[in-house]
Every structure is written in structure tokens, then in C-alpha cells.
Amino acid sequence: MELVQLLLGGIANGCIYGLIALGFVLIYKASEGVNFAQGDMMMLGAFVTLGFVNADRMDLPFLPGVALACLVMGCVGYGIDRFLVRGVFGQPQFAMVILTIALGFALRFVAGTIWGYSPLVLETPLAGVNLELAAGLAVSAADAATIVTTVVLTVLLWAFFARTRLGLAIQAASQNQLAAYYMGIPVKFVNSLVWALSGIVATVAGVLYAAKGAIDPNIGLLGIKAFAAAVIGGFGSLPGALAGGVIVGLIEATAQRYGPSGISQMAPYALMLLVLVFWPGGLFAQIRAKKV
């Protein structure tokens, strides 16, 4: 029972890594580069939500506040692509790496200036509520909400990409931009929409993260762990990103309980290295080795 409890917590944490990893993958598909500011977008999303819903701020009801924050962060994501990333379009990948790392610093600075550097708590209706699943097995409402939201969001994203005209256009543009133009797809606009989408996903991740504890402008560094999750899942696969996140969450939780101290911080990256050595394409690779 203790193990089940442990694993549940690991899965919930892993879902948050998975959601950030999902953002990595979305951007990678659209812009063929890694957005190292993804964690910081999550941080900003959490703070924007806090600004809308906390009693000493705008004091909006929780869910409308989150929706509004998603809208704001969608616009931020769109704007980042439209005004920054599009400028390095066609440049070597390195340009986007530097750009997004710098962007991450900028976002941290912006959040620090507006909300300060001391930890703040997002007021959620989930705080302090526990759900009793069975005798001796309880799950916090925040963890339960995290798992349910992540599953629902992943299914929605999957359906969006597999079914809708826009989703298919995004997939096509990610596989071949030149060809996509001649199918009638406005590639640049579509790329900006993906950034908007990833801003929204980052906000959801940020809210779920903030539901479990205090936030400060440096929580975006969590993005590095999510990056490991995305690599483990095989960059480029949405379900892979989520699975990678859950794997990282589980390993972290078990290592913390059963391993020597300090191992849990190291375990996700050790696993990433192992995966890179033995399955360079990730565990859920979509890109197979080229046949010659």
C-alpha cells in the first residue's frame, strides 16, 4: 500500500514533467528547435494565473482565472514566435538554442520584477483536500487533478492532431514546410499557433505545479528535468513525451524512497544518458534509422 501511494505521487509529478515535455515536443515539431524557455513559460503561466485568481490580486474565480491565463499565455507564445523566433528562421539550430535560453532569462526577470523573488502560493480550491481511495491509500486533490487533467489534455491534443484540419496541417508543416505551402497551408501562421498552443499547455502545467506548493521565478529550471523526459520519450512523439515524464516521475519517487540520499536528483539524467546510449531515438522513437 505504501508503494502504491509512492507510485501515485510519482505519477502525478511525472505528469507535470510530461506536460512540459509535451511543450518541448510541440515546438520541436513546428520550429525544428528546442525551446529552452519552456520551463520558464510554465513559470510565467503559473504567475499569470496567480495574478488573476489570488485574493490579494484580481481575485477572479479559479477556473475562469485559469482560462484567462491560458488565453494570455497563448498570446505570449504566439508573440514569441511571431516577433522573435521567426527572426532566426532558417538560421542554424544553434541560433534558436541561444535565443530561447536568453528568453528564459528574460521571462524570469519579468516575473521577478512583477511578482518578486520570494515564494508565493497560488490559491486553489484543491489546497489541503485529500481523497481516500481505499483504507490507508489517500491521494491529494492536487495530485488527482494533475493526473486527470494531463490525461484529458493529452487525449484532446491527440484528437486535435489526428482529426482536425489544423492539426493535420501542423503535422504536415512539421514534416515538410516547402510541400506544406503548396497544399495551401500558411506555414508561418501555423508555426505561431503551435507556439500559442505550447504556451497554453505550459500554463496548465504551471497551475498544476503551483497547486502542490509555493512558486518563485526560478521554478522554470524544472524544465531541464522535463527536457530529460522528452529525450527519454523520443523527441518528436507526443505520447512519448508524456510517457517519458511519467517514467522520470516514477524513478524519482522510488529513488528517493529506496536509494541513497541525492540519487533521486541524479536518476532522471542518468536514465537519459542510458537511453541516449542504447536507444538514441528515445524509447518511443518515431524517427527510425534510414535504410540505405
Added chain:
Amino acid sequence: MALLEVRDLAIAFGGLKAVDGVSFSVEKGEVFAIIGPNGAGKSTIFNLISRFYDPSAGSIRFEGREITGLAAHEIAPLGIARTFQNIELFDHSTVLQNLLMGRHAHRRTSWIEDLLFLPRVRREERLHRRRVEEVIEFLELEAHRNKLIAGLPYGVRKVVEIGRALATGPKLLLLDEPASGLSVEETQDVAFWIEDMQKDMGLTILMVEHDMNLVARVSNRVLAVANGRPLAMGTPAEVQGHPAVIEAYLGTAAVSKVSA
């Protein structure tokens, strides 16, 4: 009125005048070929018409409408489709998915309808699938329908690209070197298909091609270009025998030899 009318088209890359004062018009239902030595500006003309480059001067009219102000993604809905010299397919998708992507500009349902998979969406999908199956049958791609592009031989990928362009339901089809890299038999097939597309489907085709046998066999009219400038225009035989064309391909000595 010509289907496509190109007038005084020009573009320069830095100091290089890649296309310099090219004019021609393509009549509805004809097969029109552009030939010329490497670097003559043929593909650049294609890229100008398909709105990949912006011309520095000149006009391009499609069905009487000026299209030089349009973006690249706006020409597919008008009824212009193109293929590429170096195949550009959706490599991680199947042949069928690539062809269905060709129907993108014709999808009318909203994303909410798509997500709910309403009857209207299913009806539309069946229609698109039927159109794609017609293309598959025409190009004899049945055996490859569900294979990933990445694993297909070069010749088949070349045909899939033609298929995807056809699936968009074009009025004007731009073929950029449809026979390059193909075997003699495969080139034969391409010739048959071009003839069928013209006669049975009523398509207008503008192509850039090096294989003079193919050009002579399928085209109604030919434009020869060199160094970005037009050399000669006429029937394949007229253009092939034109002194300026022979000179551009073989040098001046050849002209005196031919005329001697």
C-alpha cells in the same frame, strides 16, 4: 484568354539576373515545356509562378487574375499545384496520407465538427478518400498505398509527388523535371500519364524538363531559355532546330556544323 500569362518577368539574386524579361502564355489544355541548359533560370521561373520568390519586375496572371501579390499557400486554392525537382514529400507519412494532404485546401469542416467527427465530417472524408483513390488507380500506386514514404524507391516517390499534386484538383499543374533520375521505362510511364492528364482530365501542364525525348513527345509548345533570357518559342521541332538553342546547348561551332 490564356490560362497563365507571364509578362516581362524578372528577378535578380544580388548581381545575378536569374530571370530577365521572360514572357509567355500557357493556353488552357496545352502542355507547355520550358527547356534550357543548367542554370538557365527554368526552376526560378517555376518558383516565381508558385510564389516562392517575389519577382523584381513583371506580372503573372492566372485566369486573368494577377497573382504576384499572393503568398505561396494561396495558390493551391486557386487551382495551381506543383512538384519539385528534389522530391518534397511528407516523409514520415504513408502514400495515402500524403495524397490526402493534397485535399487540405478542399476541407470545409470546422475543428469542432472534426473533433466530434460529425456525419458531415465523415461524408466529406469519404468524398476526399474517393478522389484520392481515383488518383491512386490512375498512377497505379495501389501496392504502395499504406507504405511510408521514407522506405520507397526514388521512382515511386516521384510518382507520389505527381499524385499529391493531382489530388489537389488543379487546373494548372507545374511539373519540375518530372523525369529526372527516372529509368527509361519510368519515363515512358510519365509520358503516358502526362498525355492522359491532358486528354482525359483536361489539365493544363507547364513543365521544366531536360529529357528532350519526353519534351518532344508530350509538349504542344516549348520555350527555350538561357541565362535567364528567352531564346526561342514554338513547337518542339522548331525550338530544337533553332540556331540560338543549338548554340546555347552546344556552342557556336555546332551551329555552323548543323547549318552546313
